[in-house]
Amino acid sequence: MNIAMNPVSATTQTAPAIEARSLNLTLxxxxxxxxxxxxxxxxxxTALLGPNGAGKSSLLKVLSGEADGGGTIHFFGQDRETYAPAMLARHLGVLPQHSNLTFAFTAREVVELGSLPLQLTKKDTQALATETMSRVDVLSLQDRLYPTLSGGEKQRVHLARVLTQLSHAGEQCILMLDEPTSALDLAHQHRTLQVARELARSGAAVIVVIHDLNLAAQYADRLVIINQGKVQADGTPWQALTPEIIQRVYGWPVHVSKHPTQDFPVVIPAG
Structure with a gap:
């Protein structure tokens, strides 16, 4: 079962995946x-960057409906509030920073929870879970009890769950990842972002909250840097990651140079 999204048709997909206007949130x-x-x-x-407390995770919560930021939010040209919950769950997947799941489910059972909106047969659910777990390298954990997993293993299991949930999204797919690499080792950081980029290449709108400027530069098409409730920079990695912008937003001097073998900027602290 192939979970890659179908390429977006220019004739059927004219509206932005997400259009948010006049959001306000004070905590x-x-x-x-x-x-x-x-x-x-x-x-x-799209990588969402900014200092601690800048509002990155809060923005994802507002966009997904977990928090109320007022304004208007449309998915694919349709008011988010008009989506039936079951339909929205097929097209919007959110990977939060932390999970409060404490039940003694196996890792496979957690991943299979992602199939609930899809109404699949047991056989198809099992096949899909096997594929998504293989894709994020957690199939070897399938029989482990979820509470016994490390933080990074839990993150990857939940990524497989979200991929399962979105496997039937078709051309209208939104994936929101909130610091998906925070607990991962080097190899799994890159594999997770490779999966995110593959989904974007196949037609999904992917937004990732991340702190590592260099990982963002390597994998994202677009960087949106926010601070004090407003966008401070919005553009390609080369446009957004300038020493002047980084100094102004983060309050720390940096050098920015070209990666020795690839065309993306590398940020090196200068202080």
């Missing part, structure tokens, strides 16, 4: 989103 007296607007296209991997 604990701190403004996280200030009349914030953002448009995201299908077929593109």
């Amino acid at each position: 604990g007296g701190k403004t996280l989103l200030d009349d914030f607007s953002l448009s995201l296209a299908s077929g593109e991997l």
